[in-house]
Amino acid sequence: MSRKSSARFKCCLKCRLLLQSQANICPNCKSDNFSFDWSGLVVVFDPENSAIAKMLKITKPGKYAIKCR
Numbered sequence: 001m002s003r004k005s006s007a008r009f010k011c012c013l014k015c016r017l018l019l020q021s022q023a024n025i026c027p028n029c030k031s032d033n034f035s036f037d038w039s040g041l042v043v044v045f046d047p048e049n050s051a052i053a054k055m056l057k058i059t060k061p062g063k064y065a066i067k068c069r
């Protein structure tokens with residue numbers, strides 16, 4: 001779960017959503033600041049009832065990085 005797979009995905013620095021490396025805008029927060037330096041992947045299906053989503057302040061379902069810098 002904390003495995004690094006930065007080659008295929010990049011994370012949005014603002015909301016930590018994981019995106020394909022060719023994406024140029026975050027569909028979540030419309031940011032264009034990305035980083036390939038991330039670790040820990042969490043898949044959120046139901047943010048309202050997910051403790052980790054609350055901890056990471058995730059409000060929309062999707063794939064997120066736990067750390068993104």
Ligand SMILES: [Zn+2]
Pocket residue numbers: 012013014015016017026027028029030031
């Ligand atoms: Zn974002």
